[in-house]
Amino acid sequence: xxxxxxxxxxxxxxxxxxxxxxxxxxxxxxxxxxxxxxxxxxxxxxxxxxxxxxxxxxxxxxxxxxxxxxxxxxxxxxxxxxxxxxxxxxxxxxxxxxxxxxxxxxxxxxxxxxxxxxxxxxxxxxxxxxxxxxxxxxxxxxxxxxxxxxxxxxxxxxxxxxxxxxxxxxxxxxxxxxxxxxxxxxxxxxxxxxxxxxxxxxxxxxxxxxxxxxxxxxxxxxxxxxxxxxxxxxxxxxxxxxxxxxxxxxxxxxxxxxxxxxxxxxxxxxxxxxxxxxxxxxxxxxxxxxxxxxxxxxxxxxxxxxxxxxxxxxxxxxxxxxxxxxxxxxxxxxxxxxxxxxxxxxxxxxxxxxxxxxxxxxxxxxxxxxxxxxxxxxxxxxxxxxxxxxxxxxxxxxxxxxxxxxxxxxxxxxx
Numbered sequence: 367x368x369x370x371x372x373x374x375x376x377x378x379x380x381x382x383x384x385x386x387x388x389x390x391x392x393x394x395x396x397x398x399x400x401x402x403x404x405x406x407x408x409x410x411x412x413x414x415x416x417x418x419x420x421x422x423x424x425x426x427x428x429x430x431x432x433x434x435x436x437x438x439x440x441x442x443x444x445x446x447x448x449x450x451x452x453x454x455x456x457x458x459x460x461x462x463x464x465x466x467x468x469x470x471x472x473x474x475x476x477x478x479x480x481x482x483x484x485x486x487x488x489x490x491x492x493x494x495x496x497x498x499x500x501x502x503x504x505x506x507x508x509x510x511x512x513x514x515x516x517x518x519x520x521x522x523x524x525x526x527x528x529x530x531x532x533x534x535x536x537x538x539x540x541x542x543x544x545x546x547x548x549x550x551x552x553x554x555x556x557x558x559x560x561x562x563x564x565x566x567x568x569x570x571x572x573x574x575x576x577x578x579x580x581x582x583x584x585x586x587x588x589x590x591x592x593x594x595x596x597x598x599x600x601x602x603x604x605x606x607x608x609x610x611x612x613x614x615x616x617x618x619x620x621x622x623x624x625x626x627x628x629x630x631x632x633x634x635x636x637x638x639x640x641x642x643x644x645x646x647x648x649x650x651x652x653x654x655x656x657x658x659x660x661x662x663x664x665x666x667x668x669x670x671x672x673x674x675x676x677x678x679x680x681x682x683x684x685x686x687x688x689x690x691x692x693x694x695x696x697x698x699x700x701x702x703x704x705x706x707x708x709x710x711x712x713x714x715x716x717x718x719x720x721x722x723x724x725x726x727x728x729x730x731x732x733x734x735x736x737x738x739x740x741x742x743x744x745x746x747x748x749x750x751x752x753x754x755x756x757x758x759x760x761x762x763x764x765x766x767x768x769x770x771x772x773x774x775x776x777x778x779x780x781x
Contacts, residue, residue, distance in 0.1 A: 369414040371422035376414040378407075393417050402436065412447075413440045490531050490572040492563075493524035499566045509649045511627065519559040531564075531572045540583045550586035557583060593748055594712035595719040596620075598760040600696075603709065605764070607695045612688060614672050615680045618644065619716030621665035621762065623724065623738045626685060626714070634674040639666055651739055659737050664765045671766075719761070721749045726758035 367378040376393040381403065389410035391402045404410040413436070442453055449456075463472050500517055526542055527534050539560060543553050561580035567573045596604070601620055608616055618629050618637075622644055631650040638645065639661060648656040661669070682688050693711035700707040712718075717738070724734045725745065734749075735742040753761075 367411070367414075369411070369418045371415075371418035374418050374422040376418045376421070378410050378414050391417065393421065395421075404437075404440075409437075409440055409444060412444045416440065416443060488570075488572055490567070490570075492527040492529060492531055492534065495531050495563060495567050495570075495572060496520045496524045498570070499563055502566065509651060511631075511650065515555075516559055516562070519556050520563055523556070523560055523563070531567045532574065536579055536583055539580060543583065543586070550588035553586040554588065557585070593718050593722070593752060594715050595722050595752060596712065596715050598757065598764060600709060601719070601761070602764055603696050603700060604692065605766075607699060608692055610672070611681055612692065614669060615682075615685065616716065617665055617668040618679065620720055621662050621668070622659045623717050623720035624659065625717055625739075630680045630685065632679040633676060634679055635676045637661075637669065637673070637679065639669060639673060642666075646739065655739065657736065657739050662762055664762055667765045718749070721745060722752040723758040723761040725749050726753045726755045727762060729755075 369376045369378070374393075376391060379390045379392065381388050381390045383403075387405065387407075389404045389407050391404065391410050391414045393400050393414075402413060404413065416439075439453075442456075446453055446456055451459075460472065463475070467475055499520070500513060503516065504513060523542065527538070543557055543560075546553055546556060548556070557580065564573065564580055568575055605613065605616060615629050618624050618632070619626065624632065624644070624646065628646055628650055632644070632646075636645045636647065642661050643658045644661060646657050646659060651657065689711050693709060696709045700709055721734055721738050721740070724737070725731060728734065731746045732742050735745045738745065
């Protein structure tokens with residue numbers, strides 16, 4: 367075999383030795399004949415090409431290597447062929463890598479990097495992964511409330527990012543959250559849902575491990591607005607003006623502290639007057655945890671006339687409208703009195719009032735947190751000193767007064 371580079375020729379001879387294949391590379395430096403023997407044809411060809419290139423370029427000094435050095439050089443060049451990286455560049459990169467690893471194994475470091483950063487990821491679109499996550503959470507027994515919240519938030523995210531999960535950047539997530547123009551709390555709820563999606567995608571191998579760094583996305587500042595509650599007098603006026611069908615919703619919120627959404631999902635079969643508690647099932651609770659809420663004495667009196675074996679406790683599809691109309695009725699009635707007063711409906715005030723008055727009444731934050739389905743830390747920091755025990759006594763003394771000849775409940779009295 368003859369390797370040519372310009373006028374330079376390097377020959378390779380097959381020279382079997384003692385029954386084994388061998389190949390001899392022959393070339394001339396001046397008048398001096400040079401011979402090197404290899405047991406592998408590929409190494410012989412690489413050596414012949416290297417020699418031909420150097421001789422053609424006039425670089426004769428490299429040919430003064432010892433036979434051992436020469437063999438090492440040829441093997442190194444052969445090993446680097448598939449990469450296309452020159453030997454000198456490979457040596458520089460290796461030296462730098464060893465310095466960075468401080469004596470660690472470069473090969474082990476490369477294997478770890480390849481495992482953490484696979485080049486070929488499944489091409490899973492964001493909407494597809496959202497559906498997979500929802501199915502997985504449903505299979506895990508998550509509540510219908512949690513699934514609905516997750517479906518709403520991630521559905522909106524999937525509509526914007528109809529691309530492979532691996533292509534979504536943290537910067538794009540940050541821009542998406544800022545574009546929502548929601549309150550700080552709502553924006554942070556979206557952020558948590560998106561984090562759940564990315565951690566799920568990471569476990570499925572849809573994104574590079576460690577890429578789910580949604581915690582690096584800015585957290586929105588949540589309003590530290592003061593907790594608003596009703597006074598016992600305000601609640602008495604509300605209950606006086608309320609239609610009978612509204613009484614269970616209002617009193618369960620005021621005297622048991624269930625969230626509006628929890629009351630809307632509550633069935634009469636879960637209101638156990640004989641046992642003295644309301645069962646909030648995990649599927650209907652915001653926290654996806656079942657809890658038993660005590661029925662206070664005054665709440666039992668409010669609920670008894672309305673009790674049914676089964677069916678929705680709250681018959682209205684939209685409580686927002688009902689509460690707005692009720693607030694207007696209370697305001698109008700109060701304005702007509704000798705000493706006019708003003709009334710507006712306060713956000714989530716039934717639940718806030720219950721927690722505040724209940725803490726003042728029982729002086730046990732952990733107990734109230736368990737009843738309300740909240741964290742003790744939250745109850746302690748937000749509700750501990752809002753009202754006095756005397757006000758709590760008035761609150762839980764509100765009961766309906768039903769004269770013997772009247773079935774309605776138009777007025778209130780202290781028990």
